[in-house]
Amino acid sequence: MGRDVRRNPDKPENTACNSSAGKHESTEGTWKAHGRHMEGTWKKSSVISTKGNLIMKFNNPRHALRWAYETINTPIIKISSVNAMRGPDGAGGVPEGELTPYDRHAQAALIVSLCERALPALHMAYIRVQFGREAGGFNLLARHLAANFGTGLHSRRGIEQIIRAYCGEKIGLREIRKCMACGTLKAAALRNGGYDALDLIHVQTMDILEREMHSRGLLRTADALERA
Structure with missing residues (x-):
């Protein structure tokens, strides 16, 4: 799952x-x-x-x-x-x-x-969202995740939900699936791919x-x- x-x-x-x-x-x-x-x-x-x-x-x-x-x-x-x-x-x-x-x-x-x-701007956007809880960082992060998801149309709200879930908000897979208008397996794959991309940004940011x-x-x- x-x-x-x-x-x-x-x-x-x-x-x-x-x-x-x-x-x-x-x-x-x-x-x-x-x-x-x-x-x-x-x-x-x-x-x-x-x-x-x-x-x-x-x-x-x-x-x-x-x-x-x-x-x-x-x-x-x-x-x-x-x-x-x-x-x-x-x-x-x-x-x-x-x-x-x-x-x-x-x-x-x-x-x-x-x-x-x-x-870099992307990593600073991550800091603003993860630590500052600032909405201003979502734009850049959402575009980055959408690019990582590959071809196809992806819901901006669904991507934002993935970012919020990564940062600790109580957002379940069902809500992400609904925003993405896709099946459970596809939603889980998108969420995990988003988490992996955010993990990489986090590691790079902390290293710098x-x-x-x-x-x-x-x-x-x-x-x-x-x-x-």
Whole structure:
């Protein structure tokens, strides 16, 4: 019948501020989509001082991207209110050695900007859809998948459903088959072919970002990961 493997919606990856430690942490979680390349478990991110500047260090590019987009989508006022509740004087002061809300947003924007400079348009579209949940990336991804499907007319909505299912939305084969106006076996073949194409984009994207983020000191070293 074909595979129907996607992210486990019951195990979302969330990030949270640890009020006692004064550090931004990411709770352990597993992201699953089509099995091979989207699974990943991480522990904590850390704040490091580099040449007088505080920066967040991450375990891998996926960790950095999830943190960056979550930070960008969180209003500064909301982050500030958390700091105010835990500040030593109740006035919203940030403890020494911790990023301010403005620092967080600046680094998050830096990470997204790095992606825009380093990645081809197709791979950046994937980042926008997979991590940013932005509709603007669907156009390019849908055209790429349609080209991979070969000759014939393919429903744009059906292709978008395949992309959404890959990114973790609860979309079953029946819904994809209905949009594609085809049989179950054909729908399964199209979905699996789409997953394979997206897997390749994912691997290429993470490979590029691994090198770029490592060269800029955004990733934790192997020794630091072992000590965590």
